[in-house]
Amino acid sequence: MTSMASDVLVLAERAGDQIQDVTYELLAKASELAHAWGGKAEVALFGPPELAAQLPAADSVICVDHPALAGYLPDAYQQALLHVLRERSPRLLLLPNTTMGLDQGAALSVLWDAPLAASVTGLTAAGGVAVATCQVLGGKVLAEVELAGERAICTVVSGSFDPSAGQAGGPAEVVTIPPPAELDAPRMSVRQMFEPEAGDVDITSADLLVSVGRGIGSQDNLELVAELADALGAPLSASRPVTDSGWLPKTRQVGKSGLKVKPRAYLAFGISGAPEHLEGMRGAELIIACNTDPHAPLFDIAHVGTTEDLFDLVPALTERLAP
């Protein structure tokens, strides 16, 4: 009789020498599941092995180091991760749904021959089976899926799990694995790094933000919301489609690929509340959402909501603030 693997492997996300917070969230969840199954919570760490000291809560840190793993090179990470998966044969691989996780999860699903549950926000061990809750359709629908086979992959939405159990404990056992030969001939290289541009205003330090989404319809209409922001003495922020369209500078973008904000109040007009937007603002003290669609996912996390048309409500608000 063959016994099923019971370890859970997390791929560490790092920026330079700093392990990113999302890794601790995944590690906390990995420990919970692996220990329920009688296995180990392991972290794959690519790059300098001394960073393993930042991962005390792991049972083992599996280190692979190579010049091609100095930064984040999608192809090199893929080769290294496939190598680690074959060496360690975990039951479950947890990836953050960052750029790294988006690159690696779906590719490894094919190469390691494991089903993938994407945009996971919940994960439990129901007996021997892992059950994942996944966001689909921009957060409008949740799907509960079973990962019953002997291996599976989850890409997890950041902010889904409490990181505290992933930060303490240890020290972890450190296992060094020699890099696979493929890393000597990566099919890509880094030409240049870009840091975020500095903005005219810092939306992360504002007490109050007036935020606008695609519901505004056009750049011309933005004037309406700008008047309200002026009257409130608050900066304008936005969802990604607004900055992608060039209607506001990139430095005003809230969300996964933009900035994380935590104002005392966040007023959102014409924003649906896609998971990538929520990542940037769910920590706001008071969220007030205006959206004509009563099923907009933003209403699930907002404190106060209204289905008034923003083109009626915004001028009404501005009018009430007139001196």
Add this chain to the structure above:
Amino acid sequence: MRIVVPLKAVPDLVEEIEFTPDGTGIDREYLAFVLNEWDDQALEEALLVKEVSGGEVIVAGLADDPGIDQLLYTALAKGADGAVKISGGAQDTHARSALLAAYLAESPADLIITGVQAPDDLDGQLPPMLAARLGFPHVCVAIAVEAAGGSARIRQEFSGGRSQQLEVTLPAVVGVQAARQPPRYAPISRIRQVTQAGGIEEVTVPAASTQPALTVRRMYTPEQTGHAQMLTGGTGPVADQIIELLRSRGLVKG
């Protein structure tokens, strides 16, 4: 340079979503379908690559995607050089990647540019799956693509606005997050013209094996978990309540 842009029709999110009677899927029968917005970005970026470096842009869709002909004709009207409709359909992204990989094995491309994700990707994103099946390198969350001889320079974005430019050996697969400029519109008259001319090439590909599928227990809307307190009473009263909330927290001067 042959650039292939896979396009997908996805449910329009402004629609009310209904579930199948057994509660494990989305009822597609009465849904309206639109082009995946990230595929629209990918098409724009592909057309920009062609404008700078030459070559041809071929859009590819699956025959069973609702309204796929219209999406392919619109892409032709925007400047794609050819459109291919692959017979069959796919119930998940793994199956979709298998069909597209089978097509690309027979009609190879130098660059495959598609949307970084689709809103209904329960089992993962297309670009890395397609690349893994073809044995090509891939880059996701791309915000600019330039062709440079036998390689491409791809700007990849991370959280917080950091990014890097990668030099990638071709052939390769790119998952586009946003094009360098907003997607172009095609005039209705041009779309009509292109539709009348026809010209979608229909291809049949050999069936391919796919990964084990996920077992969906149930699908549901998340409203049950927590919900905003909804303000009512019309525009004026709603505005009054919002101002009062902000005032009570000292966020409105005066």
